[in-house]
Amino acid sequence: MAEQFVGKASEFKDGDRQIVRIGEHEIGIFRHEGEFYAYSNFCLHQGGPACEGLTIARVEERLRPDKTSMGLHFTNDMNFVCPWHGYEYDMKTGEHVSNRKLKLRKYDVVQKGNDVYVVA
Amino acid sequence: MDLISDRGRRVQVDELNTTKLLAHAAKQTRDRKFDDVLIVDVDAHHYENENFGEILPFMENEVLKQLAMAARSKGGRGSVLPSVPGYQDMGGRVTRYPLRSTEKTDPGRLRDAQLGERWMDAMGVDYSCLFPTGMLNVGLHPQKEMEFELCWAYNRWVTEVALPQTNGRMFTQLSLPFGDPEGSLRCVETFGHRKGVGGWMVTTVRPKMPVYDNAYMKTYRAIEERGQTLAFHSGPSWGDHTFQSCNRFISAHALGFSWYNILHCTNWIVNGMNERFPKLPVLWIEAGLAWIPFVMQRIDHEFMLRPSECPLLKRKPSEYMREMFYSSQPMEIQDMDALECTFRMIDAENSLLYASDYPHWDFDLPSTIWDLPFLTDKARHNILGGTAHKLFKLPPRNEAQKQNLIKYGNYVEC
Numbered sequence: 001m002a003e004q005f006v007g008k009a010s011e012f013k014d015g016d017r018q019i020v021r022i023g024e025h026e027i028g029i030f031r032h033e034g035e036f037y038a039y040s041n042f043c044l045h046q047g048g049p050a051c052e053g054l055t056i057a058r059v060e061e062r063l064r065p066d067k068t069s070m071g072l073h074f075t076n077d078m079n080f081v082c083p084w085h086g087y088e089y090d091m092k093t094g095e096h097v098s099n100r101k102l103k104l105r106k107y108d109v110v111q112k113g114n115d116v117y118v119v120a
Numbered sequence: 121m122d123l124i125s126d127r128g129r130r131v132q133v134d135e136l137n138t139t140k141l142l143a144h145a146a147k148q149t150r151d152r153k154f155d156d157v158l159i160v161d162v163d164a165h166h167y168e169n170e171n172f173g174e175i176l177p178f179m180e181n182e183v184l185k186q187l188a189m190a191a192r193s194k195g196g197r198g199s200v201l202p203s204v205p206g207y208q209d210m211g212g213r214v215t216r217y218p219l220r221s222t223e224k225t226d227p228g229r230l231r232d233a234q235l236g237e238r239w240m241d242a243m244g245v246d247y248s249c250l251f252p253t254g255m256l257n258v259g260l261h262p263q264k265e266m267e268f269e270l271c272w273a274y275n276r277w278v279t280e281v282a283l284p285q286t287n288g289r290m291f292t293q294l295s296l297p298f299g300d301p302e303g304s305l306r307c308v309e310t311f312g313h314r315k316g317v318g319g320w321m322v323t324t325v326r327p328k329m330p331v332y333d334n335a336y337m338k339t340y341r342a343i344e345e346r347g348q349t350l351a352f353h354s355g356p357s358w359g360d361h362t363f364q365s366c367n368r369f370i371s372a373h374a375l376g377f378s379w380y381n382i383l384h385c386t387n388w389i390v391n392g393m394n395e396r397f398p399k400l401p402v403l404w405i406e407a408g409l410a411w412i413p414f415v416m417q418r419i420d421h422e423f424m425l426r427p428s429e430c431p432l433l434k435r436k437p438s439e440y441m442r443e444m445f446y447s448s449q450p451m452e453i454q455d456m457d458a459l460e461c462t463f464r465m466i467d468a469e470n471s472l473l474y475a476s477d478y479p480h481w482d483f484d485l486p487s488t489i490w491d492l493p494f495l496t497d498k499a500r501h502n503i504l505g506g507t508a509h510k511l512f513k514l515p516p517r518n519e520a521q522k523q524n525l526i527k528y529g530n531y532v533e534c
Contacts, residue, residue: 015131043235048484054133054213057126074126083133083141083215085482 003110003117010114012036017051017080022120027107028052029118032078032091036109039094044102048084055080057072058090058097121222123212126524136219137138138235138479140243154244156520157501159486161240161248161510163353163447163475164403166232167220168252168274172200174281178273186195202260204325205358207227207369214481230285239359240289240479243324246505246521247514248476250290251321256324256355259326265367268303271295275311283316283521291512293351293403301335308342315455317471319349319403324380325357331384332391333371338391340341349445349511351403354380361373375451381407383414385441389419392432394440405479410458413465416441443513447475447483460494469499473508498528505529 004022006029013019017030020039026041028051044049057074065071078091088097095103108119121329122130134140151153168175172192179185191198209217225234232250240248243490255274261267275294283290294311296304311317319341322331331352343350356376357363366372380402388394388402404412416438423437433440440505453459465473489495489503505521506528508514515534516522525531 043145046488047148047173048143049141052134053215054123054125056131056211056213057441081213083213086210086213088213 001119002011003119006109006116007120009111009116010095010116012116015055017055019049020049022118025120026027027118027120028079029109029116030091035092036111036116037091037094038107038109039089039109040105042104043082043084043085043087044096044104045082045085048082050086050087050089050104051080051083053071053081053083056088056093058088073089121216121219125212125216128524133215133219135222135224136216138216139224139242141216141254142239144240145485146242148485149242149244152244152487152490154486154490155242155518157240157524158505158509158514158516159243159245159247159474160505160512160514160522161245161356161476161478162245162351162403162508163251163449164236164239164245164248164478165251165253165480166236168253169201169254171232171277171282175273175277176200177407178276178280179269180272181269183263184269188266188269198441202257203254204257204260204516206356206373207328208481210481213483217481218478220479230282231286232282232288233285235285235479236286236290239476241430243478245476245486246289246351246517247508248290249318249464250282250286250292251353251465251511252295253480255295256323256353257325257357258295259323259329260357261299264297264299264303268300269299269458271297271307273294274305275307277310278394279314279317281294288316291514292314293317293321296320296322296339297430298336301333301339304336305339305342308339310348312346317348317403319343319351321351321405322355323355323357324352324384325360325376327360329384331387337396340397340400344397347399349403352381352384353390353405353406354378354407372413378388378407378411381405382411386415386419389433389437390430390510392430394430394436394443398474401445403445403447403473403476406449407446407453408450409462409466410447410452412441412446413462416465442471445473445507449475450463450476450482451484453488456493459492461501463494469496469502470507473511474504474505501525501528502530509534 012031026042029038039120041051059076062070081088096102110117125131178190212218225231279487356373358372363372419437513534
């Protein structure tokens with residue numbers, strides 16, 4: 001397992017992302033709500049750069065108790081979206097939001113002092 | 121630059137660089153040695169509205185030209201083409217839409233040609249058929265004379281301005297002003313011989329489109345005599361009466377693309393057009409594949425019960441359908457067994473043509489065909505380019521491609 005320096009934690013603002021390469025691995029590292037998340041940058045669909053697109057809150061449809069719809073709403077859960085076709089992944093798990101069995105490879109992120117590393 | 125996200129939040133993303141965006145496609149191209157395979161993309165697009173400043177002056181009628189050009193001038197409040205509501209960019213999730221204007225190209229050469237080369241090189245595509253985008257709605261224009269004028273101008277611009285700047289890597293199936301049968305014939309007779317013209321395209325999103333009308337027979341005959349193709353290019357039309365019950369774009373889009381080809385293909389078959397024009401290659405574009413077995417089964421069933429309504433047919437409708445051509449994108453690949461069944465039913469080895477639809481949001485890479493586990497090598501080569509090579513007479517670009525065309529029985533002198 002190799003560690004790759006990603007950046008200084010103090011310079012990695014919430015909402016930022018970095019793409020690093022370790023050999024054949026191409027990894028997207030996000031900082032979201034103070035935590036680091038790292039996933040394979042190869043989309044499970046057609047291999048697009050899964051971590052390089054828009055981050056956007058998950059959409060839900062809210063129902064009343066009588067099952068009538070209250071319409072579409074953003075939640076507080078964050079997704080990241082492959083820019084090729086719109087495959088949408090859960091920021092905290094790397095799972096595709098429509099099929100949780102589809103999951104991007106997750107990588108460990110290690111913080112040593114102010115330095116952030118990803119492990120592959 | 122930044123893009124708008126949820127609740128007005130802005131997200132920083134890189135400026136668009138097609139080569140960088142498609143770096144993973146380029147890796148697939150290298151890994152699969154696509155340089156050795158002739159790959160023809162029969163359905164790719166540009167945004168011709170970005171070139172209307174060059175296109176509209178080619179209109180013939182001075183009054184209509186003035187109307188169209190004035191509508192686009194600064195302060196003009198008109199619109200040249202009918203627009204259809206929709207969210208192709210998924211609220212900016214497919215970033216190449218909002219970022220498109222940020223991509224840098226060199227001055228002095230058609231931007232569409234430069235952008236085309238970038239994605240074609242990344243995907244390993246040798247040739248692509250250039251189709252418009254907004255003009256896919258030209259059939260919704262209430263003025264048939266304006267439809268003719270726009271198609272005429274576009275056809276002139278494509279053949280006189282655009283294709284000459286593509287180093288021979290783009291070809292076209294020009295736009296037929298189908299609302300004007302006489303104008304359609306005039307286009308075929310005027311532009312049919314021009315370099316890079318492989319066939320003719322009918323946009324199928326129209327309020328009414330009788331493909332069987334006697335008014336079109338001269339046009340079909342003229343295309344057949346020239347050895348060219350007739351392509352029906354589908355699209356969505358959320359505003360259409362049929363789709364106004366859809367409250368989500370996904371519904372109108374998923375059904376719309378298939379629906380218009382289902383409709384017109386059924387009319388084409390039932391009216392015996394394949395018997396009338398047996399040497400006319402007909403292509404059905406951008407409707408996916410799942411609709412084809414559906415129509416085959418439905419029409420075969422009713423044909424056995426109501427043969428008196430389609431007396432020109434000498435065989436089952438599905439047999440004629442197997443002899444037509446279909447573009448592969450957007451290929452429904454969620455159930456591999458179903459897809460394999462579809463390939464068998466449509467004789468994909470001989471009828472299916474690879475299409476990317478790039479840069480649109482649901483594009484398919486060549487690997488979507490290449491990686492299918494049930495295909496033979498011959499089928500892979502045929503679908504990716506061998507069959508299109510025969511249809512459009514596109515020469516191989518290197519010796520390895522030529523040898524593969526020969527190996528799989530596809531090579532023809534171009």
